[in-house]
């Protein structure tokens with residue numbers, strides 16, 4: 001545990017430290033867009049963070065106060081897991097546990113500042129999408145904290161798999177719809193092409209952006225991908241660096257699961273900085289599902305962030321914005337694109353990417369739960385899988401290794417997924433099991 005008195009008070013912005021300047025977002029005409037183009041849907045403070053070249057950005061006092069209700073989050077040595085795996089003393093596994101937040105994941109780290117900045121601008125309502133329901137829950141509670149209405153478009157497959165997430169959001173005061181809906185043009189367009197669509201994050205984003213664009217008092221909020229979201233998450237890695245120092249350990253590998261990239265950014269960007277300073281040699285490993293292998297099988301090119309093409313084009317790894325991944329239980333990892341900043345680090349060889357199957361992730365999750373007691377979110381289980389694989393590989397090679405992974409959330413609302421796994425009903429899907437929407 002870190003004392004709250006030494007909790008970091010500024011977020012780390014990776015942009016000035018990248019090898020190459022980040023490529024600008026492009027508008028529909030293919031020309032770079034300026035901050036004013038985003039003003040109808042985002043607060044100016046977030047837009048300025050999106051393009052900031054300041055290495056550190058102060059966390060507002062009101063945000064720090066709310067952060068302190070659950071931060072600093074613990075960093076835990078997984079001694080019981082090490083014992084169960086039979087690892088030698090030289091192979092160590094640590095995890096940073098973000099499931100202690102009110103929503104049960106890292107997502108409030110950005111929901112809280114986003115709600116705060118919107119409140120500062122007099123916005124009364126925020127529309128958003130959610131996959132697993134973690135992000136929607138985070139924004140719902142952040143909206144409740146700051147007195148802002150929240151409307152959530154929840155990917156239909158998750159809406160059906162995770163009714164308790166919906167109830168949590170509604171209890172926090174949010175309105176929740178199963179996306180695609182008939183409430184927006186984007187939703188109606190998808191339903192016309194595929195009435196049985198299980199939805200995707202790309203479709204849900206289109207719906208939420210449309211609501212924000214059409215209502216002056218409403219903004220849109222994204223729970224991942226964008227630079228300011230990754231920025232807000234860096235508190236994870238900043239704390240982890242201080243905590244690893246308390247444990248007198250330095251990671252050889254830093255691991256995070258990747259949907260849109262924000263929790264991986266959160267744990268890894270501060271380590272990227274540490275590497276530039278010559279204080280770390282850690283490998284940075286991003287883990288994604290084989291059903292949605294954006295970083296490992298996608299193309300590095302400009303693409304829009306949503307299905308209907310309402311968002312700017314960004315340079316990132318993408319499977320194409322019309323790609324709808326198979327309905328794996330890690331709903332938060334079913335996204336066709338990835339954070340441009342995470343994509344750039346992978347493209348420049350500064351971070352590695354690996355894709356894993358659903359069933360092997362649940363095996364790792366159950367092994368972890370039985371050893372450490374925490375039931376991981378299906379998304380986070382991807383990081384656990386690779387952490388265990390790294391540990392076992394080091395043991396077999398007779399090497400010492402210190403592994404740090406981000407346990408991005410708990411899975412207490414994901415019991416339907418565990419029930420399916422326990423009953424042997426899960427299956428693995430690869431990329432080809434997804435579908436592509438066409439006109």
Ligand SMILES: Cc1ncc(COP(=O)(O)O)c(C=O)c1O
Nearest residue numbers: 134224259260261262263332409
């Ligand atoms: C627990 C958890 N981990 C990870 C993710 C993936 O998102 P990101 O890549 O932005 O961290 C999600 C998304 O919903 C999530 O709920």
